[in-house]
Amino acid sequence: DAGVTQSPTHLIKTRGQQVTLRCSPKSGHDTVSWYQQALGQGPQFIFQYYEEEERQRGNFPDRFSGHQFPNYSSELNVNALLLGDSALYLCASSPEGGARGGELFFGEGSRLTVL
Amino acid sequence: AQSVTQLDSQVPVFEEAPVELRCNYSSSVSVYLFWYVQYPNQGLQLLLKYLSGSTLVESINGFEAEFNKSQTSFHLRKPSVHISDTAEYFCAVSNDYKLSFGAGTTVTVRA
Numbered sequence: 001d002a003g004v005t006q007s008p009t010h011l012i013k014t015r016g017q018q019v020t021l022r023c024s025p026k027s028g029h030d031t032v033s034w035y036q037q038a039l040g041q042g043p044q045f046i047f048q049y050y051e052e053e054e055r056q057r058g059n060f061p062d063r064f065s066g067h068q069f070p071n072y073s074s075e076l077n078v079n080a081l082l083l084g085d086s087a088l089y090l091c092a093s094s095p096e097g098g099a100r101g102g103e104l105f106f107g108e109g110s111r112l113t114v115l
Numbered sequence: 116a117q118s119v120t121q122l123d124s125q126v127p128v129f130e131e132a133p134v135e136l137r138c139n140y141s142s143s144v145s146v147y148l149f150w151y152v153q154y155p156n157q158g159l160q161l162l163l164k165y166l167s168g169s170t171l172v173e174s175i176n177g178f179e180a181e182f183n184k185s186q187t188s189f190h191l192r193k194p195s196v197h198i199s200d201t202a203e204y205f206c207a208v209s210n211d212y213k214l215s216f217g218a219g220t221t222v223t224v225r226a
Binding site for chain 1 (some may be wrong): 119149153156158159160161164207210213214215216217218219
């Protein structure tokens with residue numbers, strides 16, 4: 001049983017570019033959350049998708065957007081990249097009930113470097 | 116609003132010694148509490164959680180945490196650590212669909 005898979009694992013972009021990160025949830029999970037983990041910090045909640053809708057959003061600008069597909073996979077898009085967007089981006093999945101109880105299953109992340 | 120404070124950023128400890136990682140939270144409503152562990156170059160894994168019931172919760176690898184409502188704490192302990200426990204540990208709180216994490220505590224176990 002595959003867990004949460006994310007792609008790409010590493011990528012380098014320059015300021016002003018756009019990036020798309022992808023996530024496939026664990027089998028049987030229909031809820032996907034995205035977190036940003038800057039170096040030396042804890043993960044920060046970006047948003048959560050359930051039933052192809054953004055259910056909740058953290059304190060991130062509109063440059064951060066997402067999508068969930070009918071097969072529950074998800075994308076995170078970041079436009080107009082800034083140096084401060086350099087971070088590890090974590091995808092987490094859960095069954096709908098598990099999302100409220102906080103038991104999330106995390107992928108290994110996509111490490112984004114903005115130059 | 117919820118927030119989590121992990122009081123120690125780094126904890127060096129010798130193998131087979133005990134360790135305690137401190138976590139305090141603030142929330143105006145009932146919460147669920149968690150400890151996640153992140154081994155080098157890996158994603159986060161759930162270590163243990165408190166949802167309700169007994170205030171002492173245990174993990175399968177010897178860690179335990181105690182929920183203390185009056186002190187708004189959820190400290191993590193292990194009586195005897197192994198080299199393999201070297202990792203970063205995150206305390207988190209949830210009362211909605213998102214988790215709020217602390218800044219993390221790096222545990223380095225030395226022989």
